[in-house]
Amino acid sequence: xxxxxxxxxxxxxxxxxxxLFGAGTIIAVIIQTLFALSMVNLSEMMSGNGKALLEAIAxxxxxxKVRWMQCLGTFAMMFLPAFFFALIVSKQPYKYLGLSKxxxxxxxxxxxxxxxxxxxxxxxxxxxxxIIPIPQNWAAKFKAMEDTYAEQVMIIxxxxxxxxxxxxxxxxAILPALFEELFFRGALQQFLVSWFKNAHxxxxxxxxxxxxxxxxxxxxxxxxxxxxxxxxxFYFSKxxxxxxLMHFINNAVAITALYFTSVKGGDVKKAMDESYPLxxxxxxxxxxxxxxxxxxxxxxxxxxxxxxxxxxID
Numbered sequence: 481x482x483x484x485x486x487x488x489x490x491x492x493x494x495x496x497x498x499x500l501f502g503a504g505t506i507i508a509v510i511i512q513t514l515f516a517l518s519m520v521n522l523s524e525m526m527s528g529n530g531k532a533l534l535e536a537i538a539x540x541x542x543x544x545k546v547r548w549m550q551c552l553g554t555f556a557m558m559f560l561p562a563f564f565f566a567l568i569v570s571k572q573p574y575k576y577l578g579l580s581k582x583x584x585x586x587x588x589x590x591x592x593x594x595x596x597x598x599x600x601x602x603x604x605x606x607x608x609x610x611i612i613p614i615p616q617n618w619a620a621k622f623k624a625m626e627d628t629y630a631e632q633v634m635i636i637x638x639x640x641x642x643x644x645x646x647x648x649x650x651x652x653a654i655l656p657a658l659f660e661e662l663f664f665r666g667a668l669q670q671f672l673v674s675w676f677k678n679a680h681x682x683x684x685x686x687x688x689x690x691x692x693x694x695x696x697x698x699x700x701x702x703x704x705x706x707x708x709x710x711x712x713x714f715y716f717s718k719x720x721x722x723x724x725l726m727h728f729i730n731n732a733v734a735i736t737a738l739y740f741t742s743v744k745g746g747d748v749k750k751a752m753d754e755s756y757p758l759x760x761x762x763x764x765x766x767x768x769x770x771x772x773x774x775x776x777x778x779x780x781x782x783x784x785x786x787x788x789x790x791x792x793i794d
């Protein structure tokens with residue numbers, strides 16, 4: 481993708497990325513195991529009974545440990561592979577990952593608009609996800625997985641004070657947005673665009689993997705849509721900071737809603753399951769497409785201005 485990029489074949493790059501992701505996953509498992517051992521003893525871990533660990537994770541005194549376990553695990557599994565992949569395949573790793581770009585105010589404002597509109601689009605797609613007919617035994621398994629996921633989120637996002645809220649914003653909204661965007665858009669999508677020679681296919685495949693890795697059937701379509709939007713945000717701008725901004729807003733809105741619901745004594749689980757009628761998804765999709773038209777034009781203008789500035793400097 482860059483002229484000064486070392487000549488490593490696409491299959492070679494694919495092997496490198498898979499190997500780095502595998503190594504990162506192993507490190508993440510080690511980190512999570514060490515944190516687990518700090519909450520339960522080794523004999524309970526070796527017994528194969530996960531009940532003791534689940535009970536320990538749910539204890540209020542272990543909330544920060546669970547947050548660190550999740551955060552460091554994501555760092556190892558997402559950030560490290562992306563960073564080292566860029567170091568290997570490019571002589572300009574920060575540029576490759578989109579970390580060296582500046583953003584224009586217009587781009588930032590449009591991305592904020594897309595982010596807010598996307599929340600309603602996701603809610604409508606979530607409703608569509610629920611009504612898609614699937615076998616009853618599949619539905620039961622997916623429901624059990626969804627309940628487990630919801631319990632884990634509620635534990636990690638447990639907030640009783642404003643200090644807890646700020647910690648959650650950092651560890652659940654900011655850092656995961658950074659780690660996941662560097663891996664999925666900065667590394668994986670960049671590589672797939674180069675391999676497939678088709679940006680739209682690369683963005684679709686990346687978005688599917690982005691949604692699948694969250695292991696949530698009933699959240700598949702909303703996360704797929706989010707992945708597509710993030711994919712095109714990066715494709716048009718090559719600026720990962722704009723991706724991180726949108727991903728952060730998506731996470732932060734959910735955390736903020738959970739915080740205020742919890743403080744007011746409301747139903748936190750219900751707040752996590754926010755959905756909207758299908759017509760909302762249709763209306764917001766039209767708005768999102770229009771905003772992306774503006775965003776693409778803003779990116780083109782910004783890149784043209786940067787090119788002119790470089791010419792003037794020369």
